[in-house]
Amino acid sequence: MDIQQLVRELKTENRSKIVMLVADGLGGLPVEAGGPTELEAAKTPNLDTLARRGVQGMMNPIAPGITPGSGPGHLGLFGYDPVKHLIGRGALEATGVGFKLGPKDVAVRCNFCTLDAAGNISDRRAGRIPSEQSGPLAVKLRDIKIPGVEVFVEPVKEHRFVVVFRGEKLGGNVADTDPQRTGVPPLAPVAHDEPSRRTAEIAKEFVVQAQELLADQPKANGLTMRGFSAAPVIPSYEEVYGLKAAAIAVYPMYKGLAQLVGMEVIGQPTSLSEEIDVLEKAWNDYDFFFIHFKYTDSRGEDGSFPEKVKMIEQFDAIVPRVMALKPMVLIVTGDHSTPARLASHSWHPVPTLLVSETCRPDGLTAFSEKTALHGGLGHFQAVYLMPLALAHAERLAKFGA
């Protein structure tokens, strides 16, 4: 069953507000046998209070055993089947630097590299050139002009940058030009299908002009291109759910992901507290708010259990400000688990809490992996979270008479 299609048909409108609070990488693991997870170790009085009124469950972002990247993890949370709606690497990288991809765009992830006198790659990452040097070089490449197509170049970090070609009927199916080794020249861009032939020609021309512009550089005098990808075609929140949705995030990647599903990115917060300021100001203007908190994932990726615990406690501390706005539905979840013990994203399901007047209480009095396991939502796939939110917001009609 395509649950999103069903929801699209059943959606109704009202004035209810839904808030989705995402603590990135929320789920964790004990460090020692018998010990608590990060969420269990954290003091979360506000979430625990909500647990008494809400309903919990264990959410699989994709499917049991599958570890999600940030792209698929968020698409799942937003209710889009992440396997059906693939985001190519180029598109994700462009999204990650806040570039708003349109339907005529093909995005490419590029690396500066060092070429020797014979044109062979001597360093695939241009000596990991620092961002202060590579940024201006990427900007310089904006001088490239190719007839019939707009070219955008965005610096990323160190040797990495993003190129977007915007034009009519450009295919995204072009092979990587990185030969994955040194001592050979970069590969020519090769199209894998008919609509991508023109993209490959454009990419070739881009490389020629870029090498001229970079000719006098000591390290970054060449480039390789990877992950060519057309912008994903994703129906918007408005279309699918009838929700006017806002995204509040600090990092460009999450703003970009929210934009892909038609959310409006609001404010320019630099902290969780500022994110809630933005929420408060915009409260009357939207139906749905996605609020992204990055640092639970960051400290998990760092492998720091105590720091991730602290981040969870910071996250808990802003909950009363959100509840003071009286959302009809509050969701607290993560896009995946990032156990400090593994210092990486993992496949473990994510404890999830939904709070609303119409919850059927599950008798739980705290919010954690241990409690979520016994919650009223059971184990469920992320794509069911939005339908559940809409139901509790009384925004879904009965199916059938």
Added chain:
Amino acid sequence: MDIQQLVRELKTENRSKIVMLVADGLGGLPVEAGGPTELEAAKTPNLDTLARRGVQGMMNPIAPGITPGSGPGHLGLFGYDPVKHLIGRGALEATGVGFKLGPKDVAVRCNFCTLDAAGNISDRRAGRIPSEQSGPLAVKLRDIKIPGVEVFVEPVKEHRFVVVFRGEKLGGNVADTDPQRTGVPPLAPVAHDEPSRRTAEIAKEFVVQAQELLADQPKANGLTMRGFSAAPVIPSYEEVYGLKAAAIAVYPMYKGLAQLVGMEVIGQPTSLSEEIDVLEKAWNDYDFFFIHFKYTDSRGEDGSFPEKVKMIEQFDAIVPRVMALKPMVLIVTGDHSTPARLASHSWHPVPTLLVSETCRPDGLTAFSEKTALHGGLGHFQAVYLMPLALAHAERLAKFGA
């Protein structure tokens, strides 16, 4: 979502070992209201110890309410959608006697029958002719020669035997020739599609020659043919999971099922203890081991609760030998439930335990139907078991960036 396809794309290789211990028909039922199941009644100190480190769940081999045969039950455990990958009855019967089916084979399940002077069936099972008499008759049929096709005949039991036709482009879609009643002659083999016409002709010729060879038999002077089926086309464990897999089993059926998914059948054990001997010897040569224990199912099918309890205790007793090998992931499960009270396979979900360093503990301290119900794996379909095993073995890459 096709989870197996996703896993195929995400698989990575390492040197981890995965062991899947299958106690056939493991799940049970209480005999009396309030009483324990077989697994709950059994003393299983070793499994209970593992429960503290592992994570449990309730597995549906096919779907809630569906009772699996051995074929679909094992295909599900192996991660293949059992509804998509159907094994025809002929193919299953051939597999069950250890016949290794190839891509050019059509297998047929045959019954000896008794024909009267007019050629009508007087006994559909040839008086349930004992195996000692029917075996040599089946072997005699190996004299049948049909141009352009190889013919294999394998005795099964009593009136049953298997015929395999091997040749180019043989369809498997031929109707049964058993009229399901006496007083009429066997039906002629009728093809249901174009590629099966030749198979039907070959089957007709087989019957003609067989009746000549059997003409002087008092009971088994005829035959009927059922369940024509081409060998199922199933991608191998190597292809799908990147695992070099070994199967250790006593009974031909399970060896055959493992062979269908490309496992190598190793050793010739005659008991569970010998199966573990085989495991120990082969430990360095494979990534994945499927170990099949038959007698939990056999005693369940016999309707003997206390005997099934004993078998579970025997199964528990070998666990320390397996754990001494330090598999990165151990799975303990069954291919279906076989409650002694029902004396048959049943639809009840199967308690399943996964043990690995990266499990998120679920606080359980014993392994049973009662505990599995509250386990960290929740209720899940069998096809997710292999993805979970691979994830805990760190053999799956992140999905998306």
